[in-house]
Amino acid sequence: MKKNKKLKRLVLGFLGIAVFLGIWQLAGTLGWVSTKILASPTDVVATFIDKLTNPKPDGSTLPQHIWASLKLALIGFGAACVIGIPLGLTMGFFKGMDHFFNPLFEIIRPIPPLAWIPVILLILGIGTTAKAFIIFVAAFVPCLLNSYVGIKRTRTTLINVAKTSGATDMQIFFKVGLPSALPMVFTGVKVSLGTSWATLVAAEMLSSSVGLGYMIQRGRTIVRSDIIIVGMLTIGVIGAILVFLLSLLEKKIAPWRNKK
Amino acid sequence: MAEARKQITVKGICKSFQNQEQSLQVLQDVTLDVNENEFLVILGPGQCGKTVLLNILAGLESADSGTVEFANGTPKYGEIGFVFQRYALFPWKTVLQNVEMHHKFQRVPKKERREQAMHFIRLVGLDGFENAYPAQLSGGMKQRVGIARAYATRSNIILMDEPFGALDAQTRYQMQDEILKIRSAEKTTVIFVTNNIEEAVTLGDRILLMSNKPSSIVREYVPELPRPRQNTDRAFMDLRNVIAQDMDLAL
Numbered sequence: 001m002k003k004n005k006k007l008k009r010l011v012l013g014f015l016g017i018a019v020f021l022g023i024w025q026l027a028g029t030l031g032w033v034s035t036k037i038l039a040s041p042t043d044v045v046a047t048f049i050d051k052l053t054n055p056k057p058d059g060s061t062l063p064q065h066i067w068a069s070l071k072l073a074l075i076g077f078g079a080a081c082v083i084g085i086p087l088g089l090t091m092g093f094f095k096g097m098d099h100f101f102n103p104l105f106e107i108i109r110p111i112p113p114l115a116w117i118p119v120i121l122l123i124l125g126i127g128t129t130a131k132a133f134i135i136f137v138a139a140f141v142p143c144l145l146n147s148y149v150g151i152k153r154t155r156t157t158l159i160n161v162a163k164t165s166g167a168t169d170m171q172i173f174f175k176v177g178l179p180s181a182l183p184m185v186f187t188g189v190k191v192s193l194g195t196s197w198a199t200l201v202a203a204e205m206l207s208s209s210v211g212l213g214y215m216i217q218r219g220r221t222i223v224r225s226d227i228i229i230v231g232m233l234t235i236g237v238i239g240a241i242l243v244f245l246l247s248l249l250e251k252k253i254a255p256w257r258n259k260k
Numbered sequence: 261m262a263e264a265r266k267q268i269t270v271k272g273i274c275k276s277f278q279n280q281e282q283s284l285q286v287l288q289d290v291t292l293d294v295n296e297n298e299f300l301v302i303l304g305p306g307q308c309g310k311t312v313l314l315n316i317l318a319g320l321e322s323a324d325s326g327t328v329e330f331a332n333g334t335p336k337y338g339e340i341g342f343v344f345q346r347y348a349l350f351p352w353k354t355v356l357q358n359v360e361m362h363h364k365f366q367r368v369p370k371k372e373r374r375e376q377a378m379h380f381i382r383l384v385g386l387d388g389f390e391n392a393y394p395a396q397l398s399g400g401m402k403q404r405v406g407i408a409r410a411y412a413t414r415s416n417i418i419l420m421d422e423p424f425g426a427l428d429a430q431t432r433y434q435m436q437d438e439i440l441k442i443r444s445a446e447k448t449t450v451i452f453v454t455n456n457i458e459e460a461v462t463l464g465d466r467i468l469l470m471s472n473k474p475s476s477i478v479r480e481y482v483p484e485l486p487r488p489r490q491n492t493d494r495a496f497m498d499l500r501n502v503i504a505q506d507m508d509l510a511l
Contacts, residue, residue: 157348164318165362165413166338175365179352254352 039226044233047226058218058227060210066234068211069200072128076135076203077196084140084192085185088147093177105144113138113199121206131203138199139192146188150181179254186250190243197239264295266331267417267449268317273326275312276474286312288474290326295466296416299443299450303460304470305507310453311345314419317451318342332416338366341410341418341448346426347402349394349409355381356390359408380408383442400431407439411446420452424459436462440487457503461496462489469506479506 021041027033028040035043051062060068090097091105116137124130154177162172204213212231219227273290276283286309294300304310315321317328318340328334349358356377357364363373381390384404394402403423410418423439424432436459443450454460460467461483469479481503485495 155348157344157346158350160315160320161342161344161348161350161409162361162365163320163337164340164342165365166336167365171365175361176350179350182352 036223037225039224039229043226044229048230048233051227051230057222057224058215060215062215062230062234065210065212065215065231066238068208069204069213069235070238072131072203072211073135073196073200075128075132076199077139077193079132079136080139080143080192080196081189084143085147085188088144088188089151089173089178089181089185091144092148092151092181093173109141109145113195114202117202117206126206131206131208134203134206135196135199139196142191142195143188146184146191147181150184150188151177153184154180182254183250186246186254190246193242193246194239197235197242200235264298266293267296268294268331269327269329270294270317271327271329273313273316273323273328275309275316275321275323285474287316287323288476290470290476292468292477294417294449294451296331297447297449299452299463299465301460301464301467302451302453302470303457303464303467303503303507304453304455304475305472306455308470308472309475310455310470311421314342314421314451314453318419335415335417338362338413339415339417341413341415343403343406343410343418343420343423345422347394347399347406349402349405351394354391354393355386355397355405358394358405359390359412361409362413376414377408377412380412383411383445384408384438398431399427400435403427403435404438407442411442411448415448417449417451420450422453422455425454425456432459437488439463457500457507458491461485461500461503462491467503469503 024038025041028035028038028043039047048062053061055061055064087101091101092098113134116134120130120133124133158176158180159172162176167175200211201213201216204211205217208214212235216228216231219225219231270290270292273287274285275287276285290313302310302313312321316323319335319337350361353361356374359381360373360377363376368376378387378390381387384407386401386404386408389397389401394405397405403426406423407420410420420439424435427435439450440463452463464481464483467481467483468477469481470476471478481499483489483499485493485499489496491497491500
């Protein structure tokens with residue numbers, strides 16, 4: 001019964017993708033849209049295979065682009081986690097931290113990541129640091145916010161249980177607050193990862209010579225929609241894989257959530 | 261009965277809560293004594309501040325005025341066992357880890373605290389479930405864990421805040437028997453809060469009736485009923501009716 005359901009789900013999922021690809025292919029073949037403007041799926045697959053090893057026409061092979069982008073996104077994302085999660089947790093748990101940082105954070109929060117670009121360019125130039133910083137800014141907010149709300153929602157009774165068991169504030173923070181915030185922290189990290197990956201293209205507009213965002217930009221300049229689409233799909237697939245890996249990690253770290 | 265030794269003396273406790281503009285008086289001049297090794301039931305209508313009183317005894321909240329004196333000196337956190345309403349187990353910890361938590365916070369070596377925890381897990385009849393997570397347990401089993409955890413503090417005072425309030429009637433009767441069994445194995449003072457008259461008469465060596473907000477202790481009963489008590493006994497039903505009438509008056 002359960003297996004059947006799983007199979008059905010899988011078949012429907014593939015069907016959805018197949019129908020989409022079919023319509024896309026027909027649109028080219030039947031001449032609804034010029035294949036010059038919108039490359040057909042078969043062209044895209046051919047380009048994808050070609051780009052695995054061929055650095056032309058944009059200067060690097062696809063794996064090189066992926067690696068460059070991944071590095072950038074992971075630096076920004078990693079920094080956002082390393083700073084955002086502890087800051088969010090301590091702000092949510094210790095009143096002093098909250099009162100000190102909250103007003104500052106509330107002002108910074110509404111500034112869209114892209115609005116940082118000009119000032120980042122002025123201060124950091126156009127190197128890797130600048131690009132990673134833009135991704136960091138985008139990924140930082142969901143990380144901090146979810147950690148903050150997550151630990152604030154710790155049940156008071158659980159804190160009282162720990163208190164009546166003689167736990168110190170630090171023990172309560174690590175043994176009660178942190179684990180009960182974990183699910184929300186993970187949600188934040190997932191959103192962050194998505195955001196940092198999505199901000200990639202914007203960051204790579206800042207004069208790159210390699211990276212998936214650059215490849216897409218380049219594809220537009222030389223009117224190669226197949227290259228643009230290969231770039232887009234690669235971003236999509238890698239984003240999905242990263243989120244999937246995170247879910248695996250979450251199951252590993254928080255096993256009690258699945259043992260129902 | 262031998263002259264009972266006083267263990268806790270509560271005098272004139274008042275407590276009110278500020279809520280935006282109005283202040284709500286919850287406890288007004290609550291005075292009571294707790295004797296050593298007695299099973300004291302505090303009976304009162306819902307929302308009457310029984311939990312607040314327990315929290316004050318446990319040191320989780322402080323009274324606006326009045327005093328709480330302990331015969332053996334004011335206990336620190338970790339020296340009073342507390343069974344909370346609605347289980348309050350750590351979902352990310354197994355039964356064993358929940359029960360041994362107190363000792364973990366006190367940095368008791370692993371082997372020793374394991375043994376201690378297992379002793380109390382067996383006492384509440386949960387051996388075989390020590391590695392289960394709370395989500396895998398029924399309500400009655402969860403509260404057994406809560407009870408084991410409170411007893412594992414090895415303190416001579418255990419506070420129980422409507423521990424069976426969330427259980428169905430059948431499980432509730434079972435747990436009442438269970439708690440009396442545990443108590444005969446582990447001699448401690450128990451202060452048990454409930455809003456259920458029958459439960460109070462079944463369990464209590466002494467019953468204190470609390471009025472509605474602002475609450476104080478309005479009456480004391482000492483059931484002269486042999487144990488195990490049967491709720492079909494004539495004397496049991498008489499006492500229950502008396503308390504029920506008094507409770508209506510108190511409201």
